[in-house]
Amino acid sequence: MSVFAKNPIMPGFYPDPSICAVDGDYYLINSTFAYFPGLPILHSRDLVHWEQIGNAMHRQEQLPLQNAGHSAGLFAPTMRYYNGTYYVICTNVSHGGNYIVTAKNPAGPWSNPYYLEGADGIDPSLFFDDDGKCYYIGTHPNPAGYSYNGDYYIWIQEVDIENMKLVGEVHNVWNGAMKKVPWPEGPHIYKKDGYYYIMHAEGGTGPEHAVSVCRSKNVFGPYENNYCNPILTHRHLGQKYPIKYVGHADMIRTPAGEWFMVMLAVRPLEGYTTMGRETFLAKVTWENDWPVVNPGVGILTDEVEINLPEWNPAEDTTFDTSANCVPGSSRTYTFAGMKKLGDEFLMLRNPGDDMYQLDEEGLKLSLRSLTLKDVDSPSYLCVRQQHHNFKAAASFETTKLEDGQAAGIALLQSNEYHVRAQVKKTGEKLVAEVIVCKKLVDAVAGSVELEADKYACPELIIKVSGLSIAVEITGQDETAFLADDVDVRTLSTEVAGGFVGCTVGMYAVADTDSRDRSVCFKTFTYEA
Secondary structure, three states: OOEEEEOOOEOOOOOOOEEEEEOOEEEEEOOOEOEEOEEEEEEEOOOOOOEEEEEEEOOHHHOOOOOOOOOOOEEEEEEEEEOOEEEEEEEEOOOOEEEEEEEOOOOOOOOOOEEOOOOOOEEEEEEEOOOOOEEEEEEEEOOOOOOOOOOEEEEEEEEEOOOOEEEEEEEEEEOOOOOOOOOOEEEEEEEEOOEEEEEEEEOOOOOOOEEEEEEEOOOOOOOEEOOOOOOEEOHHHOOOOOOEEEEEEEEEEOOOOOEEEEEEEEOOEOOEOOOOOEEEEEEEEEEOOEEEEOOOOOOOOOEEEEOOOOOOHHHOOOOOOOOOOOOOOOEEEEOOOOOOOOOOOEEEOOOOOOOEEEOOOOEEEEEOOOOOOOOOOOEEEEEEOOOOEEEEEEEEOOOOOOOOEEEEEEEEOOOOOEEEEEEEEEOOEEEEEEEEEEOOEEEEEEEEEEOOOOOOOOEEEEEEEOOEEEEEEEOOOOEEEEEEEEEOHHHOHHHHOOOOOOEEEEEEEEOOOEEEEEEEEEEEEEEO
């Protein structure tokens, strides 16, 4: 029996994927940068249907993100399993560097981080050899001297995994498949038929991104180049090809003996990428002791056939995921009476436990003076944008808003580039407005004054159609149209830069701090 995975298997902002196979279970983990909680853990049994079962960095004390830029924070995690323990290794580029967290259950709880002294650079991975020894592999500036941008070297060192310490000599083993290639990074070690393989990314996580591989009979090398490198890239397909930036891969083997690779790629529209880097899947075979990706095709495909029985996460009782949505699905959250939010919800940096609360009335979001333009923790509760075309809507009470207070929905790429649709109290007036922020400069794209009694609990709606949005607000028996055909190309990686995709969610703000005051949100909808 076979199933077919549709690419991307994880749509939207799921970059830098790592995959871990444990018996018949598969786990994905992705970068989250300045978002909290960090590092989502996704589970599947057929590589097609996925559920989020937790986040590896799920407590405030685990994850310092203060003053982290939107594309700083957590880079490129790797997830591995050995002898009853799950390991996640990652880089917090803003605080502490490279660290390991552990868990007995991938759903958590996960330990506090063990920071690795002497582990410089980024993109760490772990490899457990047949004899039980553990090795660290990562990338750092060329020890012989940094002669060009991205002049990095992949290095390996043994890890005392019991004491979470690097031991022994540092071995600088590889600086990429091509001469003077920038950014050899994201390395992983695999062992097959007596060879140690290093699979890594190179060329930078953009148009020249690629997956390459080398091998050795000894874990510390010397490593030989694969003359067929890169084994996967889309950089030769031209700027208008619909899937780009392919790279940063990881591999697993199924019980049926098949090999599969996950990697990141983007799906731009008209050359603009708003959803960020997504997770794709490809089949791998082996020829002459080298991996071949999608043989006969050589690029990513829309579908991938997998020799596994179909699995329905809704029928699996292994994990309690009743509060979580299926990734990529439409959903409506009715907050009144909810006990907890699903693991798919994100906040910025370290919001504190008082940012929101759930009670019998709904979700109460604190009114803070921190704005979405601040490199801080504003009152913003969001999910990932996972479709080019979708509708996001939120209903909330406006009757308790005071002068200078506002609430609404944001479509956010970063603190510098985002769109805010909000209802604001200005003096005695209640005004709905759409604000486009570009390079921290606000511009009003549309506004309308509301009759307070008709909009006591309005629903604010953002409709995203590719690279433009329309905004409307519905009240009692009437609808006001705020803006139409607002260009959101500025919310793309190509304009805003960085490593993140857009998120969409609820926010609240006040001219002055009002932490003892809040806005009550009744519902939030994400509909594709």
